[in-house]
């Protein structure tokens with residue numbers, strides 16, 4: 579089952595149409611890019627930008643600013659479908675469209691939205707998100723950002739970045755502000771593109787902010803209110819990351835089933851062997867549970883208001899969704915390689931590519947351990963309140 583029947587899960591036909599459109603486009607236009615992306619760590623920039631013409635970018639942007647005015651669930655389904663066919667490109671899609679753009683949709687003021695959002699929808703702008711690290715001083719009408727940020731998806735290719743910086747370090751999490759930084763701002767540069775075991779072709783960079791002057795008009799939200807934006811955004815990011823992992827895991831399962839049918843040993847397809855069947859059954863069960871929890875929590879965050887999240891049930895459940903998705907996806911990928919035997923160990927095989935990329939799902943958007951303590955902290959808080 580590579581195309582889920584979303585209506586079986588209670589979603590209406592509109593979501594199915596969006597999923598199917600993204601799935602078809604990714605299969606026809608994006609899948610074949612994957613081997614070169616992996617081999618050469620090549621980012622297909624033109625193909626990424628072209629997704630804008632297909633209506634795959636900026637779906638959560640209001641129609642007044644060139645988007646489709648849909649909720650984040652539509653973006654989640656696009657991410658799942660693209661991840662199924664080209665998970666590295668989907669990683670860049672997620673970083674630009676969700677981590678950067680959707681946070682601007684939810685938090686930027688009208689002037690900022692009019693200025694920045696339309697170009698994301700056409701693909702003219704690629705975005706990235708850099709979480710706290712740089713510090714900022716203020717100077718008349720500007721802020722001056724200094725510092726470095728590591729591991730930024732799309733950092734080397736981004737035109738616009740949403741950056742969190744410390745504006746009042748002594749206030750800790752109450753002293754962070756969010757800023758829109760353009761790559762052309764003097765003092766901003768990419769220190770290096772990083773070499774990764776997976777997600778190859780989705781560029782990850784180290785960024786340097788050397789006295790980067792950011793106009794006060796580019797501060798998103800109030801001064802020192804960045805943590806609220808970040809925490810609320812992270813809840814949504816965790817859910818879309820779970821959708822992303824679902825696409826990846828479903829692809830690995832489908833590849834394993836195909837291989838089990840095709841590969842013969844001892845004169846029989848390996849799928850005839852019960853121990854191979856056991857692996858397929860375990861993989862299927864993990865994919866099914868990722869899907870059930872992810873879709874349910876997707877429903878819960880799809881109308882999350884700005885400022886909501888970062889605490890309470892949604893915080894707990896988004897962390898639980900990605901905690902499960904990350905771990906279960908890695909189990910599925912491990913078994914998918916096992917079903918492929920020696921071929922699975924070869925860098926050139928698709929399943930190997932997926933395996934090397936899957937690990938990041940236990941690291942990005944808060945590690946497995948961070949997700950665990952979010953879930954546990956909320957459980958204990960609930961218990962204390964009763």
Ligand SMILES: Cc1cc2nc3c(=O)[nH]c(=O)nc-3n(C[C@H](O)[C@H](O)[C@H](O)COP(=O)(O)OP(=O)(O)OC[C@H]3O[C@@H](n4cnc5c(N)ncnc54)[C@H](O)[C@@H]3O)c2cc1C
Nearest residue numbers: 673707708709729730731782938941942943944945947948
């Ligand atoms: C490919 C890739 C892309 C990324 N893209 C982005 C991006 O676009 N934007 C962005 O801002 N960031 C990005 N990141 C950064 C990512 O979010 C961090 O790497 C991640 O949150 C982990 O932080 P860290 O690397 O500093 O690890 P550390 O925090 O140093 O963690 C190291 C280990 O210690 C454990 N640990 C740390 N603190 C605790 C604790 N309190 N309790 C228990 N265990 C703990 C962790 O679970 C982990 O096992 C990306 C990372 C990668 C690898």
